[in-house]
Amino acid sequence: MRPTVVLSWGMGVESTAILVRWILEPSTRPCPLTDLIILTAQTGDEYLDTAAAAERHILPLLCQHQIRLVQVARHGHLESDGITLLDDSRSPHTLCLAGDYTLSQELQASGVVPQYGAEHLCSMKFKASPIQRWLGANLHPSRQLNIWHPNFATAAPPSTTAGERMAFGFNADEGRRATRRKHYDTRTRTGFFPLIEWGWTREDCQRYLDRVLGTRWKKSCCVFCPFSKVTGDLLARQRAHPIQVGQALLIEHLSLALNPRGSLYPHRTLLEITEQADNREALIAFEARLASFPWAVYRVRRIYTAKGKAQRAVERIRTVSTEIQAQGELEAIALAGHLSIEWIRRTPHARFARRQDHHYPTREGYYVIAPALVHTKAPFGLPRFNQDWGAVRRPHLTARPHWDLDIAPALSSGIR
Secondary structure (H helix, E strand, O other), X not given: OOOEEEEEOOOOHHHHHHHXXXXXXXXXXXXXXXXXXXXXXXXXXXXXXXXXXXXXXXXXXXXXXXXXXXXXXXXXXXXXXXXXXXXXXXXXXOOOOOOXXXXXXXXXXXXXXXXXXXXXXXXXXXXXHHHHHHHHHHOOOOOOOOEEOOOHHHOOOOOOOOOXXXXXXXXXXXXXXXXXXXXXXXXXXXXXXHHHHHOOOXXXXXXXXXXXXXXXXXXXXXXXXXXXXXXXXXXXXXXXXXXXXXXXXXXXXXXXXXXXXXXXXXXXXXXXXXXXXXXXXXXXXXXHHHHOOOEEEEEXXXXXXXXXXXXEEEEEEEEEOOXXXXXXXXXXXXXXXXXXXXXXXXXXXXXXXXXOOOOOOEEEEEEEEEEOOOOOEOOXXXXXXXXXXXXXXXXXXXXXXXXXXXXXHHHHOOOO
């Protein structure tokens, strides 16, 4: 039995160029088109124009040639939650960009943005992982993995194959990335790289799509992707999608409230970029998002064991209806604890512990307000974090020693 050929379609320039060339140029195909599986994972936060372009130019080709398109997404925060089968069809008409459990949900609940200085962990969790789980459950059904489908009884049963060849869109300038990817080959799965075999760069892919589709194919990415270069094209794209940019601004706002260093881009915030571009519709959408949620006072604490190495505990200690009410709660806390309020990144903070650089372990803590979207969370749980917090030397506290540990009982006893 011959291996199944699967194209990991990221919906971007490179993988789309592979798909289109396979369709239009039979001599380049690794298998008959009816044997090909196009597999894509949806994060839920892709620019909407990606769907518009795909539904206009790509899905009709898939329908015409009866090529199987499988769309999957994460079903929850945990790996054990499994994945969602969004669509599995040889006549697809819709790109299911909404996904299921989305990356923006994950970021909001944690109060963070994707890290630009690390591996693309968001892509690994929301794209690579769902794809791997679908492959394991459908091409190797002996591996027990969870797949949720809104009408599971009608979903196609798993099929057994001898293995698969997995095509990835690394271009001719990405040989090192392709080499690293080969380390993930398994006994039943082998990766291959058509663009490298063809000697095609990203520019070659772009020119090919320009010529055969008559359109400029855009980068596939989430609206809040920190790896996107801030160019005129990006600013124009943001202006065309103000509602989505407003959501991205909300995610960054939550991150900056809990960590003033947590901007979306390395040297400036998305808010600064949006204001400088005078993208008023996005700013209006952002303000509307801020006003649409209840607000909360959070207690944020960090224990630093080395420079840039910290554990964080976030606690939602009071929820109110509006931002004004939340600011009033923060002022009451500051007054009761003899704390001063400082405005950082346009957000009020009441600091009760200030870290000491070059002396580790050290700690910092403050109260802050933000929309009530972030969950209470600490590594290994709050009881363990409180023990570790209490074990750190305390001369750098800026308020009464008990205040940072006893704020929750104080609030419940009548501080308003």
